[in-house]
Amino acid sequence: MKTAHTIEEVRSIIRAARAEGRGIGFVPTMGYLHRGHTSLVEESRKKTGFQVMSIFVNKMQFNDPKDFSNYPRDLERDLSIAREAGVDLVFVPTDEVMYRDQRTCVDVDLLTDHLCGAHRPGHFRGVFTVVGKLFNIVLPDIAVFGQKDIQQAVGLEKMVADLNFPLKIVIAPTVREDDGLAMSSRNRHLNADERHRALCIHRSLKKAAEMIASGERSASNISEAVGRVLAEGSPDKIDYVSVVRYGDLQPVDGISPKSVLAIAAFFGSTRLIDNMIMEERDEKFACIY
Numbered sequence: 103m104k105t106a107h108t109i110e111e112v113r114s115i116i117r118a119a120r121a122e123g124r125g126i127g128f129v130p131t132m133g134y135l136h137r138g139h140t141s142l143v144e145e146s147r148k149k150t151g152f153q154v155m156s157i158f159v160n161k162m163q164f165n166d167p168k169d170f171s172n173y174p175r176d177l178e179r180d181l182s183i184a185r186e187a188g189v190d191l192v193f194v195p196t197d198e199v200m201y202r203d204q205r206t207c208v209d210v211d212l213l214t215d216h217l218c219g220a221h222r223p224g225h226f227r228g229v230f231t232v233v234g235k236l237f238n239i240v241l242p243d244i245a246v247f248g249q250k251d252i253q254q255a256v257g258l259e260k261m262v263a264d265l266n267f268p269l270k271i272v273i274a275p276t277v278r279e280d281d282g283l284a285m286s287s288r289n290r291h292l293n294a295d296e297r298h299r300a301l302c303i304h305r306s307l308k309k310a311a312e313m314i315a316s317g318e319r320s321a322s323n324i325s326e327a328v329g330r331v332l333a334e335g336s337p338d339k340i341d342y343v344s345v346v347r348y349g350d351l352q353p354v355d356g357i358s359p360k361s362v363l364a365i366a367a368f369f370g371s372t373r374l375i376d377n378m379i380m381e382e383r384d385e386k387f388a389c390i391y
């Protein structure tokens with residue numbers, strides 16, 4: 103596994119991989135890697151021959167400076183996990199390399215009006231800008247993102263379509279702990295009681311999937327039932343329980359043909375998100391969560 107710190111190094115290593123006829127798969131991360139990240143590399147490896155990962159804690163996407171300084175960092179550990187996962191090149195840029203008097207930003211209109219976009223001003227502008235820059239540095243064939251951050255993934259699909267980036271976004275399934283909690287670097291901030299209570303999120307998605315399997319199609323009925331199951335875990339705050347259309351992430355009344363049930367809730371001071379994609383297939387619904 104190679105490690106690069108400059109854009110020039112990345113470009114020359116990737117040129118050499120392309121010259122060998124290898125397709126480039128890319129997994130952007132902010133480090134503190136867990137199984138969720140390595141599953142993205144596995145997904146990428148199914149489709150491409152050379153795996154690139156970036157590790158960069160992107161200050162621009164943190165709307166809360168405390169959240170940025172508290173973000174866990176452990177590069178040595180990350181490099182060994184990446185090596186183990188079969189990554190070929192890790193790009194670890196500094197702030198200086200990524201942002202030198204940056205004046206250009208990427209915003210995706212409409213798709214950031216609801217869900218986390220409404221609660222974290224400036225967050226997605228930071229995400230889309232850094233990912234757009236990374237795409238132009240790495241020039242991958244595919245880039246893989248986790249379903250857990252669904253607004254990020256769908257927003258990036260739109261950015262790639264609108265700005266004609268020559269690559270495909272792949273959305274990989276959420277990886278969960280055995281008890282259903284979605285993997286996240288934030289989980290380490292939960293104490294035992296908060297972690298136990300947070301399991302209501304997964305239970306609420308299961309409840310929604312059961313309702314849909316027995317014919318429920320109303321977004322408000324599903325959201326209300328989800329709210330009731332969440333309440334059993336006494337979240338310290340619920341930011342949202344929403345059902346939105348998959349393509350533009352606008353609220354809908356009914357779940358057809360493809361929509362997303364998305365949840366954000368606090369347990370203690372830790373904000374957790376999770377979601378389920380609901381897609382009509384031959385008059386039945388696939389619930390992916």
Ligand code: PAF
Pocket residue numbers: 130131132158160163229232233251254
């Ligand atoms: O999902 C993340 O870890 C970050 O938002 C990303 C895509 C690496 C951009 O900084």
